[in-house]
Every structure is written in C-alpha cells, then in structure tokens.
Amino acid sequence: MLFRSEEIRQELVDRFGPVPEPVQNFLEIATLRIMAKSKDIKMLRRKGREVEIQVAGKLPADLHQRMRGMKFRRINDHTVRLNIERGSLMELHGLLSSI
Secondary structure, eight states: OTTHHHHHHHHHHHHHSSOOHHHHHHHHHHHHHHHHHHTTEEEEEEETTEEEEEESSOOOTTHHHHTTTOOEEEOSSSEEEEEOOTTOHHHHHHHHHHO
C-alpha cells in the first residue's frame, strides 16, 4: 500500500510529463499518512519548523540510534518533536520509518 503513491506519480509522469511540486508534495503527504496509520500514530501535527508525533504505544528505546543526524527531541515515552527544514518531507519520512 505504501508504494501506491509512487505508482500514481509514475502514471502521472507517463501521461502528463513532470509532476509539479504541489502534486509531488500531495503524494508524499498521502504516503506519510499511510505510514502513520500503519505505525499506530495517534497524532501527527506540524507547528512551524517542528513536527510533533504521538504514538499509541511507547517510542522505541533506541530511537536516538535509529535517527542519527536528525534534529529531534523526545518529549515523553509517547511523543517526539522533529525539527525540520521548511518543506522537508523526507526528514519526516525518515522519522516515521524509524518508529
């Protein structure tokens, strides 16, 4: 199911040429929502340059090791805040993959 947005993007490229950035962002956000749902994430919200993620269970104990190089702060056992550059959905994708 996660690869469905990539299939859709490729279909759009085949039919219409290069995908505009807003459409690319839309597809990436759809992928992130699917990932979030599959990881039992209760809340995913962006506040300026930070994204706050709250999971139903506990965050992995080794989250710091999994997320080397990313700027994030563990708020409690269920919540983490990631400092992302404006428009950088790839960092959020990396964080969701690590949870």
